[in-house]
Amino acid sequence: MIPTPDPVRIPAAFADATPAEWSDWRWQQRHRLRTGADLAKVLRLTPDERDACERVPFALAVTPYYASLMDPDDPSCPIRRQAVPTTAELVVRPEEREDPLAEESHMPAPGLTHRYPDRALLYASHNCPVYCRHCNRKRKVGDPTSAPHPRELDAALAYLAAHREVRDVLVSGGDPLSLSDERLESLLAALRAIPHLEILRLATRNPVTLPQRVTPELVAMLRRYHPLYVNTHFNHPKECTAEAALALERLADAGCVLGNQTVLLAGVNDDPEVIKRLNLWLLKHRCRPYYLFQADLAEGIAHFRTPVDAGLRIIEGLRGHTSGLAVPHYVVDLPGGGGKVSLGPDYLVGRDGKTLTFRNYAGERFDYEEG
Ligand SMILES: *Cc1c(COP(=O)(O)O)cnc(C)c1O
Numbered sequence: 001m002i003p004t005p006d007p008v009r010i011p012a013a014f015a016d017a018t019p020a021e022w023s024d025w026r027w028q029q030r031h032r033l034r035t036g037a038d039l040a041k042v043l044r045l046t047p048d049e050r051d052a053c054e055r056v057p058f059a060l061a062v063t064p065y066y067a068s069l070m071d072p073d074d075p076s077c078p079i080r081r082q083a084v085p086t087t088a089e090l091v092v093r094p095e096e097r098e099d100p101l102a103e104e105s106h107m108p109a110p111g112l113t114h115r116y117p118d119r120a121l122l123y124a125s126h127n128c129p130v131y132c133r134h135c136n137r138k139r140k141v142g143d144p145t146s147a148p149h150p151r152e153l154d155a156a157l158a159y160l161a162a163h164r165e166v167r168d169v170l171v172s173g174g175d176p177l178s179l180s181d182e183r184l185e186s187l188l189a190a191l192r193a194i195p196h197l198e199i200l201r202l203a204t205r206n207p208v209t210l211p212q213r214v215t216p217e218l219v220a221m222l223r224r225y226h227p228l229y230v231n232t233h234f235n236h237p238k239e240c241t242a243e244a245a246l247a248l249e250r251l252a253d254a255g256c257v258l259g260n261q262t263v264l265l266a267g268v269n270d271d272p273e274v275i276k277r278l279n280l281w282l283l284k285h286r287c288r289p290y291y292l293f294q295a296d297l298a299e300g301i302a303h304f305r306t307p308v309d310a311g312l313r314i315i316e317g318l319r320g321h322t323s324g325l326a327v328p329h330y331v332v333d334l335p336g337g338g339g340k341v342s343l344g345p346d347y348l349v350g351r352d353g354k355t356l357t358f359r360n361y362a363g364e365r366f367d368y369e370e371g
């Protein structure tokens, strides 16, 4: 029996669903909106959105739950912008790349990117409950033919077993929670059988787009594979629902260490107040804001990309003004595989010999004598 979060809001457009169905991730998965016609049943689509649903090649899927968070009348709704295609996705700028982080060329085994000295990224599934319009792995996410073959996973596991310098594996995708509990468990068990892997991380957007997936059965399984870090991807306070809170609570109660990776998106969350509200909600649910990502140079997402100043303003609006726990690292993942670099506002405003002058969050100045 899957307990239903309280209260269950079933929007009018899905009035046929019983509360038990609505709270069942399999029902949500089976009833995903996959076409413009599906979306038109729950939203008043603009002509541009309607046209984009026909023409944009990147996969379209929205869970009824995530659709229920959308404003049916407002195309600028932050949830809608993340999940409903627009024709802006058809515009590819010269600086944009199919594989902006050169993940495919840093693959010692298919489905494994090993870029940093002591950690590696494993692609466990190429499916997601909702396809984010800003996805930087559009090249393969949502394409069933690109899913890793079990034999390929074996090659990745053999690589990890042979490389003792790897002590941290990020299980990503797509979304690893798109695998069945059984398949995910067999992968985690195979990773845990490699003694030098100290920590495992799961990267999943299910708490945001399909929180019903985080069942008591799933977390009972996950807790056998600690230390397990779970990084999720909340972008906006509208995603902060009772269902999402329950998913985080179950993961945290099962001993997972929760982190959040937000992608900075123009017109969605490029506002210090929005990120502050989001991050304070996450902290209340034991999920620590980890990264704020500058949008990558993936093809067809120029309309989401902000100036770097927008990210710096957000960090500036958090640091000192609220709990340090709510301040993520603002990072740019460098095009071509340079890796992540972090940026922050400059608080060092002057230097005279060993006397450094800083400004604080309130704009006051202070001198510090360095050693
Ligand atoms: C982001 C990333 C990691 C993990 O980086 P952390 O900074 O340790 O979170 C590992 N491998 C690849 C290829 C990545 O892009």
Ligand code: SF4
Pocket (backbone or CB within 6 Å): 127, 128, 130, 131, 132, 134, 135, 136, 137, 141, 173, 174, 175, 205
């Ligand atoms: S959940 Fe992650 S991998 Fe899946 S579509 Fe969204 S950004 Fe891409």
